[in-house]
Amino acid sequence: MRPVVPPxxxxxxxxxxxxxxxxxxxxxxxxxxxxIGYRYDFTQPNPxxxxxxxxxxFTDSPQAEIFVNDQRIENARTFRRAFYIxxxxxGVHRVHVQIPGMHTWVKELPITPHLVTEMEAFxxxxxxxxxxxxxxxxxxxxxVIPATASTxxxxxxxxxxxxxxxxxxxxxxxxxxxxxxxxxDELFLEKASTTAxxxxxxxxxxxxxxxxxxxxxxxxxxxxxxxxxxxxxDIIVERLNQGEEPPHxxxxxxxxxxxxxxxxxxxxxxxxxxxxxVESSECRTTIRMDRQGKKVHDFDFHPETPNLLLLQLDxxxxxxxxxxxxxxxxxxxxxxxxxxxxxxxxGVFIKEGDAIFEVALQRTEG
Amino acid sequence: xxEKDTHRRVSLSKRGEKVYTRFYHCMNQETPRRLxxxxxxxxxxxxxTDLEGRQRLFYRFLEIVxxxxxxxxLIGVVLLSIYVPFVAAYFVIAFALYWVLKTAFLSYHLRYNxxxxxxxxxxxWKNMVDRFSYGHLYHVVILPFYKEPxxxxxxxxxxxxxxxxxxKKIIVVLAAEERAGDGAADILAQMHERYKDTFGHFLTTVHxxxxxxxxxxxxxxxxxxxxEVRTRILDPLRISYEEVLVSxxxxxxxxxxxxxxxxxxxxxxxxxxxxxxxQPVPIFNNNIWDVPAISRVVAMSSTFWEMIQQERPxxxxxxxxxxxxxKALYEVGYWQKNMVSEDSRIFWNLLIANNGAYKVIPLxxxxxxxxxxxxxxxxxxxxxxxxxxxxTYGVENLCYLLYHFTKNSAMPRRQRLALAFQQAxxxxxxxxxxxMLFILGWAPIFLGGQDFHQTVLxxxxxxxxxxxxxxAMFGLVVSSVISLTLIPARPEGYSRFQYLVMAVQxxxxxxxxxxxxxxxxxxxxxxxxxxxxMGFWVTPKNRES
Numbered sequence: 001m002r003p004v005v006p007p008x009x010x011x012x013x014x015x016x017x018x019x020x021x022x023x024x025x026x027x028x029x030x031x032x033x034x035x036i037g038y039r040y041d042f043t044q045p046n047p048x049x050x051x052x053x054x055x056x057x058f059t060d061s062p063q064a065e066i067f068v069n070d071q072r073i074e075n076a077r078t079f080r081r082a083f084y085i086x087x088x089x090x091g092v093h094r095v096h097v098q099i100p101g102m103h104t105w106v107k108e109l110p111i112t113p114h115l116v117t118e119m120e121a122f123x124x125x126x127x128x129x130x131x132x133x134x135x136x137x138x139x140x141x142x143x144v145i146p147a148t149a150s151t152x153x154x155x156x157x158x159x160x161x162x163x164x165x166x167x168x169x170x171x172x173x174x175x176x177x178x179x180x181x182x183x184x185d186e187l188f189l190e191k192a193s194t195t196a197x198x199x200x201x202x203x204x205x206x207x208x209x210x211x212x213x214x215x216x217x218x219x220x221x222x223x224x225x226x227x228x229x230x231x232x233x234d235i236i237v238e239r240l241n242q243g244e245e246p247p248h249x250x251x252x253x254x255x256x257x258x259x260x261x262x263x264x265x266x267x268x269x270x271x272x273x274x275x276x277x278v279e280s281s282e283c284r285t286t287i288r289m290d291r292q293g294k295k296v297h298d299f300d301f302h303p304e305t306p307n308l309l310l311l312q313l314d315x316x317x318x319x320x321x322x323x324x325x326x327x328x329x330x331x332x333x334x335x336x337x338x339x340x341x342x343x344x345x346x347g348v349f350i351k352e353g354d355a356i357f358e359v360a361l362q363r364t365e366g
Numbered sequence: 367x368x369e370k371d372t373h374r375r376v377s378l379s380k381r382g383e384k385v386y387t388r389f390y391h392c393m394n395q396e397t398p399r400r401l402x403x404x405x406x407x408x409x410x411x412x413x414x415t416d417l418e419g420r421q422r423l424f425y426r427f428l429e430i431v432x433x434x435x436x437x438x439x440l441i442g443v444v445l446l447s448i449y450v451p452f453v454a455a456y457f458v459i460a461f462a463l464y465w466v467l468k469t470a471f472l473s474y475h476l477r478y479n480x481x482x483x484x485x486x487x488x489x490x491w492k493n494m495v496d497r498f499s500y501g502h503l504y505h506v507v508i509l510p511f512y513k514e515p516x517x518x519x520x521x522x523x524x525x526x527x528x529x530x531x532x533x534k535k536i537i538v539v540l541a542a543e544e545r546a547g548d549g550a551a552d553i554l555a556q557m558h559e560r561y562k563d564t565f566g567h568f569l570t571t572v573h574x575x576x577x578x579x580x581x582x583x584x585x586x587x588x589x590x591x592x593x594e595v596r597t598r599i600l601d602p603l604r605i606s607y608e609e610v611l612v613s614x615x616x617x618x619x620x621x622x623x624x625x626x627x628x629x630x631x632x633x634x635x636x637x638x639x640x641x642x643x644x645q646p647v648p649i650f651n652n653n654i655w656d657v658p659a660i661s662r663v664v665a666m667s668s669t670f671w672e673m674i675q676q677e678r679p680x681x682x683x684x685x686x687x688x689x690x691x692x693k694a695l696y697e698v699g700y701w702q703k704n705m706v707s708e709d710s711r712i713f714w715n716l717l718i719a720n721n722g723a724y725k726v727i728p729l730x731x732x733x734x735x736x737x738x739x740x741x742x743x744x745x746x747x748x749x750x751x752x753x754x755x756x757x758t759y760g761v762e763n764l765c766y767l768l769y770h771f772t773k774n775s776a777m778p779r780r781q782r783l784a785l786a787f788q789q790a791x792x793x794x795x796x797x798x799x800x801x802m803l804f805i806l807g808w809a810p811i812f813l814g815g816q817d818f819h820q821t822v823l824x825x826x827x828x829x830x831x832x833x834x835x836x837x838a839m840f841g842l843v844v845s846s847v848i849s850l851t852l853i854p855a856r857p858e859g860y861s862r863f864q865y866l867v868m869a870v871q872x873x874x875x876x877x878x879x880x881x882x883x884x885x886x887x888x889x890x891x892x893x894x895x896x897x898x899x900m901g902f903w904v905t906p907k908n909r910e911s
Contacts (some may be wrong), residue, residue: 004489004631005482007728008475008677016474020467031459035830037822054822084825118826245816 029048037114039087054086058120058302059097060362067096083114097121102362103331107323118248120307124319130358133184133349136175144175145355179354182300184344188351191342224306226322228299232360234351235289235311237322247307249323251283258336289320290328303346304361310341310348317341317350317359367380398607401719403774404698407721411766412581412704413899424772426897428765432790433895436797436888441587443806444813451814454829458807462585462834465803469838472674479673480848482730483647491627492530498634502817503535504566504610505626506595508690510541510573510587511617514907516553518618519623523557524618527564531626537567537599541591545575545582554599576702582711583902585708588614589700592692600692608640609854610692614701614709619687620652622839628731636727639718643713644689645682646729647672650737654853657739657746659871664750664882665737666849667875668757676728683763684726687733690716693723707760714763719772722777732852736907753905755886761793762894773885797887800879807831835876842872 037052057066059081066073066083072086088111096106102123109117134143222227239246276357294313302308302319311318316335321328334341339352341359348359398617403409411417414426446454507526511519519540526538535591540557542550554570571594580586600610611633615621625646631641631904648666657665675682684690686709695701698715701708715723738753740746767789771782808831811824818824844871856864893900 003494005730007679007730008478010680013475013678016471020471024463024467026462028463031830032456035455035459035823035826037826052822054825056825074581084829086822086826114822115820116822118820208781245819248820251816251820321509 002344024280037086050089051113052087052089053113054084054116055086055093055095055109055111056116056118057083057095057097058118060125061099061102061123064097064121064123065099067098069092070094070096070288094192095119095121097123099123101126102126105329105331107329108326119323119325120305120321122305122308122319122321122329122331123362124333125360125362128332128334130334130350131360133181133356133357133358134178134187135181135354135356137178138175152330184349184351187344187349188252188340188356191340221301223301225258226301226306228301228309230296230299233291233295233308235291235296236311237289239283239285246283247322249307249325250285250287254324287322287324289322290324290330292330298341300341300343302361303343303348310343312339312341317348319361333361371466396563398693398696400699401697403721404715404719406773408705408769409715410699410702411769412702413762414863414897416704425765425769429762429897430895431898432761432764433791434892435790435794436891437895439794439798440806443802444809447806447809448815449637451810451818452821452823454810454814455818458802458810458827459830461799461802462807462831465799466838471491471842473841473844475674475677476670476848477844479647479661479676479730482676483673484733484851486628486729487622489624491624491631495627495634498630500630500634501532501535502609503630503633504530504534504537504605505596505629506537506539506592506610508539508541508588508591508612508614509617509619510543510584510591510614511550511553512543512546512904513549514617518907519553519557522615522617522619523561525621527561528623529621529626530623533564535568536565536626537569537595539569539571539591539595540567540832541571541573541587543573543575543582543587568594580703581705581901582684583706583708584616585701585705585711585902586703588708589703592695592700596692596696599787607693607696608691611644611689612692612695613687613689615687615733616735618652620734622732622734624730625733628729632729633691633901638723638725640691640693641716641724642691643684643694643716643724643726644729645672645676645684645726645867646687646689646731646733647676648686648735649852650730651734651852651854652736654737655857655864657737658743659867660665660874660878660882661738661746661750662849662868663871663874663878666845666852667878667883669852670845670848673769676730677728679728680784681792682726682728685709685748690890705762706756706900706906707763710760710763711766714767714770718767718774718777721774722781736905738905740906749905750760750882751886752903754882754902755890756903756905758793758796758883758887759890759894759900761887761891764789764793765894793887793891797884800876801888802885803831803835804864804876804880818832839875842875845875846870846872 037054038049039052040049041047055068059066063080064083066085068085068088073083090111090113092108094106096104098104102125105121105123107119107121109119111117132143132145134145136144138144220227222228222240225239226247226328227238228240228242229236239250279341289309289311291311291313294315296311296313298312300310302310307322308334309320309322311320311330315332315337317333317339318330319333320330333348334350336350336352337351341348341350343349348361350357350359401403406416408421412423414422414429414488419426426505443454443457446457509519509522523538523540526536527533529536538561540554542554551572554572557795558568558570569591573590575582577586597609599605600607611629613629622717628646629644632644633642647669649669654662654665672685688709690712694716695712698719701712702715705711713724713726739749740749769787771777771786774782808828811828814824848869849872850865853868856862890900
């Protein structure tokens with residue numbers, strides 16, 4: 001049997017130490033350069049070090065597929081429900097987020113070296129998904145829809161998995177009153193009367209109290225440091241709390257971006273308008289919403305995020321993003337011409353005629 | 367000097383050849399004395415208040431330095447993240463990379479010592495020492511105890527009784543504390559009755575309470591016991607101090623059968639056996655199957671650290687159970703009686719008193735001790751925390767050695783500088799590294815401001831740190847495997863599922879490093895910094911099997 005084993009010799013330990021020290025001295029600058037965006041592209045015919053930037057895309061759906069310049073991004077690192085796509089060369093890149101059965105969200109944004117361009121994608125169902133809220137129910141809980149309704153609600157054109165009965169009878173003694181319908185009906189009535197009061201109040205208030213007022217708002221909504229109001233027919237989003245960090249889309253300024261030679265064929269010009277990041281001290285305070293030349297009948301924040309608005313335009317209810325870099329994505333949530341909507345407990349409810357129903361904001365699984 | 371008796375000492379040359387050295391044992395030896403440096407009035411300083419004047423101020427300054435350095439580092443990282451987040455981010459990346467490589471470096475040492483340990487445990491040490499003439503050697507085993515249960519004491523003595531060594535050459539000292547009360551006194555009487563004829567001598571001592579200048583604790587008790595041994599056994603029997611090896615064990619220490627043979631082998635082959643301490647590897651196996659997973663992880667981590675240190679003997683100080691010649695002990699006045707971490711302090715006493723010509727010899731042979739376990743999980747957590755706070759209060763030794771390094775110019779300067787740096791770095795990194803790595807690594811991301819937040823660096827920072835930490839965690843696989851080889855066989859009645867738990871439990875390492883290492887260390891350093899000196903806290907022993 002071997003005799004006792006001595007401890008590691010100092011020479012051997014020193015050798016290991018020096019090897020690891022050398023590894024540290026080599027890896028550290030490489031790590032830092034990688035971390036700040038430098039990349040060495042081995043796949044290029046003439047490999048060179050390039051300075052890159054990144055996209056950071058928020059999306060609510062786990063089924064979302066991210067494409068940059070029409071190439072699907074695989075294994076993009078994920079933070080919570082976001083995609084981080086790094087190693088992108090400077091220039092304008094097209095990002096689109098698609099989900100089966102949903103509208104596609106598209107954005108073209110520039111990549112700035114060493115910087116991350118954030119964006120929030122959203123996808124609304126192609127076919128509106130509604131949940132009809134009947135005024136009455138049968139004893140076994142089945143919704144009852146009167147066939148004598150003066151108008152055919154548009155939701156008949158939408159998707160619903162609710163079982164319902166159409167009745168020609170006007171007798172309701174044998175039916176159960178749906179309390180949810182009653183509550184929502186009252187909320188709609190309340191909103192109608194409140195809006196009228198607010199219109200009167202704010203019209204007087206702004207005329208008599210504000211000497212520098214730029215707007216005479218019909219209604220004003222505030223949420224998470226943002227205020228939305230109507231001004232001369234336009235919807236304006238104003239940033240409150242100037243001292244706090246603003247949403248990223250406020251901190252850009254318009255600038256013509258030079259594009260590559262290949263892209264000139266597409267755009268027919270050497271530069272395209274875009275927005276580039278600015279210092280935090282230069283962030284804007286207001287953004288005007290794109291109402292597509294239509295009249296805005298009503299508006300509110302999206303229940304799930306302050307970065308989206310619900311705009312009721314002439315032909316329907318739209319989800320519109322506040323982020324106005326390049327363009328503002330707008331996706332129809334519900335099409336119709338004569339309806340009202342309210343937000344209640346995180347849901348969007350529509351009243352069309354006597355019918356009330358909830359519109360799904362995203363597609364459920366299955 | 368009259369030649370009375372001679373014996374050969376065998377050592378190994380660099381080529382592994384046996385070298386026989388004859389030396390002489392003098393009959394009329396001079397009475398051993400304290401070393402000159404140990405005669406200094408400040409040699410056994412425990413805290414600044416033990417000194418006067420400028421020395422006191424200087425020592426107080428040294429007590430403040432570790433806490434300031436640690437807090438300064440932690441606060442500095444936060445401030446750096448706020449005001450210069452880019453620099454903070456670069457520092458975090460560099461630190462994470464350093465951590466990975468350091469883990470690899472330490473893991474290399476750990477694996478080597480693991481192989482060495484297993485090999486040493488397989489050797490027939492009895493056979494190996496038989497080539498020496500060592501019959502003249504005595505072993506004094508000091509077992510200080512306080513209020514530990516009777517069964518803990520019995521287990522240690524039974525293990526001692528069953529070692530593969532001539533028990534008549536073992537002098538056992540069961541050292542009780544007067545302030546422990548009648549319970550301890552009863553145990554003393556029972557153990558004396560039971561073991562008085564088992565060993566060469568079985569001495570029981572009762573350390574008086576409230577002696578002036580002493581802090582209640584293991585150091586004062588052990589020193590009292592050592593002096594009792596000298597006056598009641600060694601001197602009357604004219605046993606030379608050079609021929610006595612003192613082993614001080616915690617009362618829960620269970621010896622492996624060949625401990626003394628292994629110790630004798632290392633003593634007989636050491637270059638300067640009387641200027642060396644001998645350090646075994648503490649493995650907390652006595653109750654490893656009975657304690658919670660968190661306790662096992664913490665205990666095994668301590669074992670691993672000692673195993674790593676065994677491969678770096680020039681950095682070692684003694685820890686917990688260890689052995690040393692009585693002569694060396696006597697020359698420095700035994701263990702200090704006025705401070706907490708007497709197990710490490712004795713080494714620094716010996717090193718400084720011998721002007722740097724003293725070292726620790728790693729035995730790479732285990733002794734088994736108790737892991738922390740209490741009746742409830744919360745109590746276990748508290749006990750582990752307090753124990754580690756006491757261990758990390760060993761930072762008081764840094765103050766001691768820095769103080770005496772400025773006083774003892776006979777010690778080589780290079781050695782002083784190297785040791786000062788190693789010890790300072792050790793106490794600083796113990797406290798700051800886990801916190802910086804697992805908590806403050808995210809500081810630039812949260813505190814960096816918007817201009818930093820929109821950079822690629824701020825997004826890549828958590829990804830890189832996470833990936834580097836995952837890389838470092840591969841070392842846990844090694845730890846897991848090694849720990850499974852060191853634990854005793856599964857007792858009857860314990861599920862095989864426990865093996866899986868023991869393998870997976872290492873996932874708790876990030877949490878234990880912070881909660882039971884860094885934070886108690888910071889607690890201890892802060893107390894020292896503020897002058898809130900700690901006393902000795904006795905770890906309660908609870909053993910089910």
